Amino acid sequence: MRYICTCCGYIYDPDNGDEMNKIPPGVEFDDLPESWVCPLCYAEFDKFDPLD
């Protein structure tokens, strides 16, 4: 499932992963490492909303 950053609008899509945080494609949002933050605005997990 995709998640959207409520601070900047960045969308985390498991199909794409997140290069800025060195996350390969295929990682679900819930499985992201605890150190992960929004690659664009550095917001933490609690600022994300489910999108789908």
Added chain:
Amino acid sequence: MRASVASLYQAVELHQEIPPLLIGERCNPNGSKAFKEALLSEDWDACLKVALDQEGRGAQVLDLCVAYAGRDEVADMMKLAQLFAGSCKAPLMFDSTSPATLEQVLPLYPGRAIINSINLEDGGANLERICRLAKKYGAAVVALTINREGMALTCEQKVAVAKDIYTLVVDQYGLRPEDILFDLLTFTVGSGDETMRDAATETLNAIKQVKEELPGVGFTLGVSNISFGLRPAARKVLNSVFLRLAVEAGLNTAIVDAAKVLPYAAISEADREICLDLLFNRHPEALMTFIDHYEQAVDQEDNEDSDSLPVEELLRQKVLSGDKDGLNDLLSALRGRWQPLDIINNLLVPAMREVGELFGRGDLLLPFVLQSAEVMKQSVTLLEPYMEKLDDDGKTSILLATVAGDVHDIGKNLVDIILTNNGYKVHNIGIKVPAEEIIAKAKELQVDVVGLSGLLVKSALLMKDNLSQFQTVGLTQPVLLGGAALTTKFVAVDCAPNYQEPVVYCADAFAGLKAIREFEAGKLLSTQWEESSVTKNRPSPQQEVLDRSFEPPVVPFVGHRLVTDIDVEKVFSYLNTAALFRGRWGYRRGKMSKEDYAELNTNTVLPLFRRLKDQLVNEGWLQPKVTYGYFDCVSEGDSLLISSDSGEKTFSFPRQENAPGLCIADYFRNGAEGGDKVGFFVVTLGKQLAERTKQLYEADSYHDYLMLHGLGVELTDALAEYWHEKMRIEMGIQQERGSMDAYVAQGYQGSRYGFGYPACPDLGAHEPLFEMLHPEEIGVVLTESFEMVPEMSTSAIIVHHPQAKYFAV
């Protein structure tokens, strides 16, 4: 011919053989829960059912009101007016004070409607517009005796305002006397409010006098207001007796729940006397006798509606639902039972606590919390005149300030709103407050807790210094810290050790509220940081080597230019709506299903957005302006040397300590590589918006304050996004307009880095930037700490290098 109104199917005379003409009141979201729920869920058939039920129970005209916060009144009115026009035999009464709504709906109605209502609250501007519509479309009008001084309470005031209205409506705008239905207003005799004991008599006498002095006019009355705050079974009797008296005085129409009117004959002699004693204020104990008499009466009806609930519960619901309608009546009913201070402490504060808990559990969104706070604030304001003096003794008091060099006050003001409306005493001493002044005020006001706020990175560092100063002078209050640049770790590791009292990080206003409650319970502790806690990433573009082969772009000019003719609609088209709705406004999806969230968007968020956008555009609150330029530059170490007509400027940028060790200067060619081109801009929405926002805060319009501020911040960014795109196109690194979805994730070549943001946090760069772009020519100036004023302005350095993306140092 006698004055009549008509639907598609029938005409109805306003003066019935046996008065009164009954006007059904329940198609109104503020009066009927069933109708409100049907309206909010857009269940139009259920709305129609409320109308048809009333016809079944004897209503001869149907009042239709759709004004409800967050709804689009015009659209709802059009929808329901068309539906009702085809399905209801009874003529309609359009209950709206908005000329815009009436203008749309009147030409559509296949009959002769009644407009409800006009008044002189604004001195007569709306009255004129509505009367012209009434004349044009042949409608009757209800006229309320309200003028600039407020609602007419005494007979004398009611008659005077009625005459003023008559002069305008009949003599000036050409309506006939029989087109007017005066509502001379009635107020509850059930509150115990000494000044309202003669409320019924004042209204009855006024009807008689107006009937005599303004021949031909008609009357209407919201009869049930007379008994507001009393038990339902008692209300039904009192309303029916009062209606009888009013009809005797000359009332020809009445706005009622047709099902709840008792035939006079069905009321016992004893009941009548008790009602008459109360209505005519025949003896001092009339109210108590009345209440005692109906104490045992059974409320037979399974009332769907709120009026069956005790007034205490009604007030709780008002706070929880953020609904201010009828608050004055409700509070005067409550004042008959409780001391004002008890209403605040025992009813309002617990309700706000409940609101906070709902928010904490994710069951209530921030905009709704602010509406609840508005109900709280207005209640306290309405109760204040009845209190000896606002007793602040014993209340926990908090000093709030935005630290020196920082002009941002939205965060601090939100904390103020939440704390004040949870019953605490807040001293909000403003922005840019130096430590010395905070210390002096904390001592002078003997506050219990100090709260510091600040948005900037620099402000976080300053808070740390302030704490050292507080320690030196021996302040004894715990200190709460809030602001975008703070982290738990920074507060715990860098700030707390500087001060002997608790230092607490508050991520939002509710964390502040929680801290105050912990303080009261003697349990407030400094924020802790465990070394084992996870250290958060600092994401970066994963680039080992920067491409040095690129050519500088061709720029259209060198130097700076001003642009002042910017299309506001265009700016709106670059708005990041996800960040606005979910982030700034707080309409988070949270626990909602995808469908429920879509519904919230359709019913609440988008109408709100349209309302604010119309207001901004129509009232000219936006004056978007830009100053921008292109300059020759060379990169040298961590700096960029720029030649401009005001001499050579040096911009020094910080470098990441850890790999990949990025620095903005790296994206430009050095002297040996032949130099480069760089762009800059400063954009602003102008100063009007800041003034409007401030006015909303001062008027305690918390909800609109946060909404308008958030919209302003995101529109500023939209203008920056628009201009960045324009510059990319001018430089030839982009061909045409792209999509906002892509832009959110930097789907373009190059990057814009805002001064004060993570890649170039130093606001001092504004000094050379201002010498190059002259933003003062578009009304933007710098404070002593290099922040831009007005607040809705932003700046950036434009980097064209394809590998340039956001990063933090």
